[in-house]
Every structure is written in structure tokens, then in C-alpha cells.
Amino acid sequence: MDYQQEPHGMFLMIDNKSFYASVESVERGLNPLESVLIVMSEADNTGSGLVLAASPMAKKEFGISNVSRQYEVPHDSRILVVPPRMNLYIQKNLAINKIFRQFVTDDDLFPYSIDESILDMTHSWRLFGKTPEEVARRIQLKVRHELGLYTTVGIGENPIQAKLALDLQAKHDHELIGRLTYDSFPKHIWPITNLEKVWSIGHRTAAHLERLGIHSMDDLAHVNPYELRSEMGMIGAQLFALAWGIDRSQLHQVRPPKEKSWSNSQVLPRDYRVQAEIELVIREIGQQVTSRMRHHRQQAGCVSLYVGFARADTENDGRTGFDHSCRIAPTDNAQTIVATLLHLFRKNWADQPVRNLGVGLSRLSHCQNLQLDLFQEPERQIKNDQFDRVLDELRDKFGKTAVIPASSLMPGGTMLRRASLVGGHNGGNSFD
Amino acid sequence: MGGIVLINCDQEADVIATRLDPLFTAQWHCQYRIDVVNNQYGSAFNFFLDIRRKNHRERSIPLHTVHATDLAILEKIIVALKKHTQLSLNFVNFGHVRWPESQRWIR
Numbered sequence: 001m002d003y004q005q006e007p008h009g010m011f012l013m014i015d016n017k018s019f020y021a022s023v024e025s026v027e028r029g030l031n032p033l034e035s036v037l038i039v040m041s042e043a044d045n046t047g048s049g050l051v052l053a054a055s056p057m058a059k060k061e062f063g064i065s066n067v068s069r070q071y072e073v074p075h076d077s078r079i080l081v082v083p084p085r086m087n088l089y090i091q092k093n094l095a096i097n098k099i100f101r102q103f104v105t106d107d108d109l110f111p112y113s114i115d116e117s118i119l120d121m122t123h124s125w126r127l128f129g130k131t132p133e134e135v136a137r138r139i140q141l142k143v144r145h146e147l148g149l150y151t152t153v154g155i156g157e158n159p160i161q162a163k164l165a166l167d168l169q170a171k172h173d174h175e176l177i178g179r180l181t182y183d184s185f186p187k188h189i190w191p192i193t194n195l196e197k198v199w200s201i202g203h204r205t206a207a208h209l210e211r212l213g214i215h216s217m218d219d220l221a222h223v224n225p226y227e228l229r230s231e232m233g234m235i236g237a238q239l240f241a242l243a244w245g246i247d248r249s250q251l252h253q254v255r256p257p258k259e260k261s262w263s264n265s266q267v268l269p270r271d272y273r274v275q276a277e278i279e280l281v282i283r284e285i286g287q288q289v290t291s292r293m294r295h296h297r298q299q300a301g302c303v304s305l306y307v308g309f310a311r312a313d314t315e316n317d318g319r320t321g322f323d324h325s326c327r328i329a330p331t332d333n334a335q336t337i338v339a340t341l342l343h344l345f346r347k348n349w350a351d352q353p354v355r356n357l358g359v360g361l362s363r364l365s366h367c368q369n370l371q372l373d374l375f376q377e378p379e380r381q382i383k384n385d386q387f388d389r390v391l392d393e394l395r396d397k398f399g400k401t402a403v404i405p406a407s408s409l410m411p412g413g414t415m416l417r418r419a420s421l422v423g424g425h426n427g428g429n430s431f432d
Numbered sequence: 433m434g435g436i437v438l439i440n441c442d443q444e445a446d447v448i449a450t451r452l453d454p455l456f457t458a459q460w461h462c463q464y465r466i467d468v469v470n471n472q473y474g475s476a477f478n479f480f481l482d483i484r485r486k487n488h489r490e491r492s493i494p495l496h497t498v499h500a501t502d503l504a505i506l507e508k509i510i511v512a513l514k515k516h517t518q519l520s521l522n523f524v525n526f527g528h529v530r531w532p533e534s535q536r537w538i539r
Contacts, residue, residue, distance in 0.1 A: 027478050028492060029469040029524040079489045148473040 001244055003182040006158070009122035010132055013154040013162035014139065016096070017176070019115035020053035023092050024082045026148040033057070033150060037080045038064060038073065041425045052084050052425065086422035089114060092147065099143055103128060103135070110251050118159055120251060136177050155179040160247035163199050164189060185245035190218035200242060208232065209239075217243050262293045262300075265358030266414065266424070271310040272354045277412030278307075279342055284408060284415040285359045286338040293361055294392055299332040301363030305344045308356025321356065322348050332367050334388055439498065439505055445512030448479050448496045452517060455481050455493055466517075467492065468510070470525040475501050477509075482522070504532045 016022060020039045022032035030037065032055060039053040049070030058064045064073055073079065093114055100109050100119055108120040121135065129135040136153040143151050153176065154166025161180040169178025169188065180188060192198060193216045195206040212231060214220050221243035228236035241247065264285050272278045282305070293300060304325035324344050331337065341359060370385050372378050394402050400419045408415045420427055456464055463484040471478050479495040498509065510521065526538045 026473055027469065027471060027494075028467065028480060029471065073489070075487055075489060077484060077486065077488060077490055081489045081491045083493060085494065146473065 001182075003246075006182065006246055007248060008157050008182075009120060010125050011156050011159050011162040012119040012121055012132075012136060012139070013112070013156070013159070013166045014100070014117050014119065015152045015154075015166055015170075016115040017150040017152055018053055018055050018059075019092075019149075020084060020089055021055040021058070022149050023089055024085075025055060027088075028082075032148070035080065036061060036078055037082060039084050040070065040073075040081050041084050042070075043421060043425055084425045085427070086425050087427045090422070092149070095147060096143060096149070096151075099146060100139070102142075103139060107252065118162065118251065133177055133179065137175070140176065150176065152176045153178070156245075157181055158245070158247040159249060159251065160199075160242060161185065161245050164245075167199055168192070168197065180245065182245055186218075186221070189243070189245065190216065190221060192217045195220075198242070201239070205235070205239075259362065260364060261360055261362035262289050262298075262364075263304075263358060263360035264289045264292075265306065265356065266418070268355050268357065269414065271312070272412060273351075274412070275349075276410075278349075278354050278357070279345065280407055280410060280412050281357055281414055282341050282345055282359065283338050283405070284413065285357060286341045287334050287405075288415075289359050289361055290332065290334040290337050290388075291392055291395070293364070294332050294367075294388065297367050298364045299330045299367040300328070300337065300361035301330045301365065302327050302361070303337055303340045303344070304360040304362065305341050306356070306358035306360070307345065307349065307354055308358075310353040310355040312353070324348055325360070325362075327363070329373070330363075330365050330367075330371070332388070333384055335384060337361070439500055441505060441508035442512050444496065444498055445509050445516065448509075448513055449516040451495045452481060452519075455483075456517070456519065459485070461485060464519050465522050466495070466513075466519050467522045467524055468506070470523075472525065475499070477506050503529070503538075507531045507533050 017032065021035075021037050024039055025032040025035040025037050028035075028037075034057060035055050036057045037055045038051050038058050040049045041052050042049045051064060051066060051068040051070075051073065053066055054064040054068070058079065062074055062076065062079065064079075073081075093111070097109060097111055097117060100117055104119045104121055104124055108122075108124070110118040110120070112118055121132075125132060125135045128138055132155045136155055140151050140153060143149055152166060152170045154162045154164070154170045155178065156162035156165050157180075161182075165178035165180040169180070170176055171178075189198075195201045195209055195214075195217070196203060198217065201209070209215075209220065212223075212228075214223060220239060223240065225237060225240040228240055230236075232239070266281075266285065268281065272281070290300075302325055304323065306321065306323045308321035309319065324347075326340055326344055328336065328340055370382065372381055391403055401416060404415060407413065418424075452466070458464075465482045465484075467478075467480040467482050469478040469480070474497075477498045477500065479497070481493045481495055483491045483493070498506070500506070514521075523538050529538055530536060531538055
């Protein structure tokens with residue numbers, strides 16, 4: 001393979017070792033690598049509890065993984081259980097990225113997730129050390145020194161190599177550093193036979209590849225790319241490039257999504273069977289999404305509703321839920337949108353118990369003036385519009401729960417309890 | 433926390449006490465303890481309620497964070513807190529130093 005035409009940069013992919021658990025360990029004066037600590041969310045909809053993060057020792061000694069359920073965790077007094085504080089983790093993530101900015105310009109830093117960032121150090125790494133490993137070490141020490149957290153670094157000539165070096169090498173390396181180059185890629189990556197371990201290959205893609213007789217990365221690299229592409233489409237070409245460590249993505253060129261949409265969804269705390277209760281939650285989510293959209297001065301021309309059935313019922317019904325959408329005249333009026341949602345729900349729901357609900361608004365357009373509907377009283381329409389805006393203003397000023405519909409106090413309402421959650425888990429503001 | 437923040441020690445102790453009360457349910461065979469952590473990385477003192485029970489997982493629930501590094505402030509908060517609760521206090525990462533006011537060892 002001739003790599004001359006490929007981009008040769010220097011990318012670091014940096015990840016925090018067991019991020020949430022490490023932050024909580026540091027807050028308690030414990031060493032993140034030595035403590036046996038798990039962060040457990042006990043929000044209403046996680047059942048008995050869900051492990052959000054486990055410290056490296058908890059994983060090693062007790063085999064606890066990051067998505068274990070409460071009942072899978074042994075009742076052992078050596079395990080320390082703590083509640084999540086999502087806002088604290090966001091703060092720490094910002095602090096870490098601030099440290100990274102001492103090594104790269106703002107334009108070369110790409111936060112990838114709550115605990116991962118990509119640093120394009122092509123132009124700046126020589127300022128900080130003789131080898132990329134030395135630079136990585138320096139960043140690790142700085143984060144450790146300032147925040148007490150351990151970081152894992154993958155180094156590559158392009159982002160995909162950095163990511164694979166992080167996932168497959170650095171996490172098992174004593175120094176927590178891994179490095180891949182075009183030259184070393186075949187040696188380290190091709191022997192992998194468990195394809196699911198490789199980033200971007202999921203359970204289904206791995207099964208598809210197995211069916212095609214591809215059982216290792218070596219096989220994938222030596223398959224005919226044209227055949228793979230005709231079998232799997234675009235993804236086939238992408239996988240072939242992956243097997244050779246090729247990534248031509250230009251991180252600086254941001255590609256805006258073709259069409260933006262707004263959506264919210266939630267897992268209900270229990271199976272909902274009563275129509276009124278389900279509709280109450282649909283109404284709450286509908287209002288929440290509409291309010292988010294209104295903040296961006298947009299209106300929606302399409303409303304979609306997702307209803308996921310309870311697991312017990314999925315077996316009887318054969319369906320896991322339904323997802324329907326409906327075109328409407330562009331509006332940002334919550335009442336109209338909620339009415340459409342309820343219409344969709346009533347039309348499609350046949351008494352199944354419900355566990356998941358989601359609402360989406362799409363076909364967005366910029367909202368300038370109120371478009372009056374010929375078939376409704378104009379005063380009423382203007383009043384409705386003003387009513388929504390006053391509610392938005394009140395909530396901006398005094399918080400999400402400043403004004404709530406009285407119906408949210410009825411059995412089944414989830415809005416009040418979810419108002420303080422961040423990403424569905426305890427934000428932790430009340431602990432400050 | 434940017435800028436100068438005046439810390440009202442009694443108020444801080446109150447915050448801790450009001451969060452502590454609903455959590456301290458005084459169950460049988462349960463050890464309750466308040467952990468006071470000197471968090472060098474965050475320049476703050478963190479308070480946690482630690483609950484231990486035989487054959488149960490240990491739990492640690494955050495109570496409060498005081499953004500200060502001055503031991504005199506912490507001492508006042510601790511004095512105010514001790515008026516409210518008899519729970520034992522466990523000081524973490526303070527090293528071998530004395531309280532500025534009472535001159536007793538921090539432990």
C-alpha cells in the first residue's frame with residue numbers, strides 16, 4: 001500500500017481513565033487507580049440502579065462493568081457506592097480541555113465526548129518534546145498534577161489511528177500510552193480476530209463480516225474493496241480503509257447536518273398502562289421540545305412520536321414500539337404540536353404497556369412572524385402565541401419549574417422529578 | 433469560583449446539617465461518619481456522609497463543598513457542625529497539622 005498521498009499528521013486521542021469514578025475518587029481524597037468505587041445512578045427510571053462508572057480496581061477485583069445493574073454488583077463492604085454528579089463532571093471536562101489548550105490552539109482541539117478529546121498536534125508537538133510519546137507523557141503529568149486524574153493517550157498519524165491506539169493499546173499499556181503509524185498498523189491491528197473490539201464495528205457489522213468469511217482485520221485488509229463495497233455499500237469502503245489505518249477526514253471542515261431536528265426522549269420509571277398517564281408525559285415532553293425549539297426562533301413542519309412498549313409486552317406483540325410522524329403547517333405553538341402528538345398516539349396505540357417515549361420536531365424553518373390560520377379566530381391565535389412566550393420568559397428567568405402545568409402534579413407526571421437531572425442522571429447541584 | 437467570596441461559617445454548617453438530617457436515619461448495625469476531605473486539586477473542603485453496614489456496600493453521599501483553603505474557616509464550620517451532630521468526623525488528606533484556633537491536632 002502506498003501511503004504517500006495520505007495525510008501524515010500527529011494526532012492525540014486522550015481519554016480519562018474511568019472518568020466519573022476517578023473524579024469522585026479525587027473528591028474523596030482517594031487515588032483513582034487504587035480505590036474500589038462505583039458511581040451508581042438511582043434515578044427513577046434506572047430500576048434498582050445502574051452503574052454509570054466503575055473505578056479500574058472495581059472492574060478488576062469484582063468484575064463490575066460500566067453498565068452493570070445494581071443487583072449484579074456484589075454486596076461487599078469493600079465497594080464504595082456514590083451517587084452521580086453530572087454537573088461536576090462537566091466542570092472537570094472543561095478544566096481538562098483548558099489544560100489541552102495549553103498544547104494546541106482552540107481550532108485544533110476537538111472534544112469527542114464527556115471524557116475524550118482529539119488533539120491535532122501536527123503543527124505544535126515539536127514545541128513540547130522530542131518524541132510524540134514524550135509530549136503525551138507531559139500532557140498526562142500535567143492533568144494528573146492539576147486535577148489528580150489519570151489520562152490514557154493514543155497517538156496516530158490520523159484520527160482513526162489515534163483512536164485505535166487508545167482503545168486497543170494504551171488502555172493495556174503500563175504508561176497508558178499507545179501509538180500506531182501507517183507502518184506499524186499491520187503488525188498491531190491485523191492479528192485482531194474479535195472484530196467488535198475495533199471502533200466503528202458493532203455487533204451487527206461484525207456478524208455481517210463473519211458471513212462474508214472475514215474473521216480478522218487481516219482478512220478485511222485483503223478483501224477485494226470493490227466486492228466489499230457492492231456488498232455493504234459505503235460502509236464497506238470505509239471498513240476497508242479502516243483495516244489499512246487510512247482516515248482522510250478533515251476535522252477542521254465542519255460538516256453541518258443535512259437537516260437539523262429537535263428531539264427528547266425518556267425511559268419511564270415503570271410500565272405505564274393508563275392512557276391519561278401516558279398522554280400526560282407526551283404532553284410534558286412535547287412542551288419541553290417545543291420550548292427548546294422556540295429558543296432558537298424556529299418552527300416545525302413535521303412532528304414525530306416514538307412509543308416503546310414494555311419488554312414483557314414486546315414478546316406478545318412482536319413489535320417493540322411504533323414511530324410515526326405527521327406533517328403540519330409550520331408552527332412553534334406548543335398546543336398545536338401537543339395536539340398533533342396526542343392524535344398520533346391515539347391513532348396508533350392499542351393498549352400496550354409503554355416504557356419509552358420520544359418526541360421529535362423536524363422540517364424546521366426560521367420563525368419570523370406569526371402565520372395566522374384562516375380557519376381559527378385570530379385573537380385566540382395571537383393570545384396563544386403570547387402565552388407561550390411569557391411561559392418561556394418565566395422559565396428562563398426563574399428556572400424550568402417556575403411555572404408548570406397543574407397536570408404535572410398528577411400521578412405519572414415525570415417533569416418535576418426530571419427537571420434537576422442532567423443527561424437523565426443526578427446533576428448534583430444540590431451538593432455544592 | 434471566581435472573585436472573592438465571603439464565607440459565612442454558620443450558614444455553611446447549616447447547609448451541611450440540613451442535608452445530613454434526612455440521610456442520618458440511625459439504623460441498627462450501621463456506622464455513620466462524616467468525611468471531611470482536603471481536596472488539594474479543587475482548593476476546597478468536601479464533606480461526605482459515609483455509611484457502613486456489615487455485608488453491605490459502603491455508601492458515600494456528598495453533603496457540601498466549601499470553596500476555601502483556610503483552616504480557620506474550616507475550624508469554625510466544624511465547631512458549628514459539632515453543635516448540631518455527634519457523628520464522628522474523619523479528616524482526610526490534612527497531614528500532621530494543628531487547628532489554628534484550638535491548637536489541637538487535626539484528626
